[in-house]
Amino acid sequence: MDIKNNIKEFKNKISGKSCKLVAVSKTKPVSLLAEAYHEGVRIFGENKVQELADKYEKLPKDIEWHMIGHLQRNKVKYIAPFVALIHSVDSLKLLNEVNKQAKKNNRVIDCLLQMHIAAEETKFGLSEEELLELISSEEVGEMKNIRIVGLMGMATFTDNKEQIRREFRGLKKLFDKVSRQNTPQNVIIKELSMGMSGDYEIAIEEGSTLIRVGSAIFGERG
């Protein structure tokens, strides 16, 4: 894998757009992350708490670490001191725990709410109804150590590009709707995390602000 060239290409693809690249480095060794860092990448995404914490220890401190995978409540404490953005918040209970651990660390942690947009039932995420309830709840409004800054979604794993586009478009529509709503001070809907190696082009066309790209940069995972 020519990481240097891949990153250059992605930089070209998003230049001039209000879209940022999250380099998804899960399962990849620190040496490859260091190579990407050398090419100017400053946002890395991981999906396992232990791996995220280990890599944080070993790499430069100006990296923004994003947690993109399913997060268990009992593990929030390990990433709360440093995580920049959690893409995968999908319950009030988890939000409560993030708020609690952020407070212990004297921080405000930015979170995205993960929406269920795929046809598969196995993927995590909130329904529109659950989202609307969550962002208008008084309890969330009182959480001083979190900020909800946007939405995240994963499209169905399919070759059907029209289906993927439809799912991303639906998420963007919801994003536009909630970003216009009156919400508590700590709910500022501005980021839309959608698009991976197989579907980032569609995601960018449909209004993504954060693409999460792994294999197209670092190669297939073993």
Ligand SMILES: *Cc1c(COP(=O)(O)O)cnc(C)c1O
């Ligand atoms: C692994 C992963 C990605 C990146 O997947 P690629 O297909 O390798 O780009 C993006 N988002 C989430 C939530 C992931 O778990």
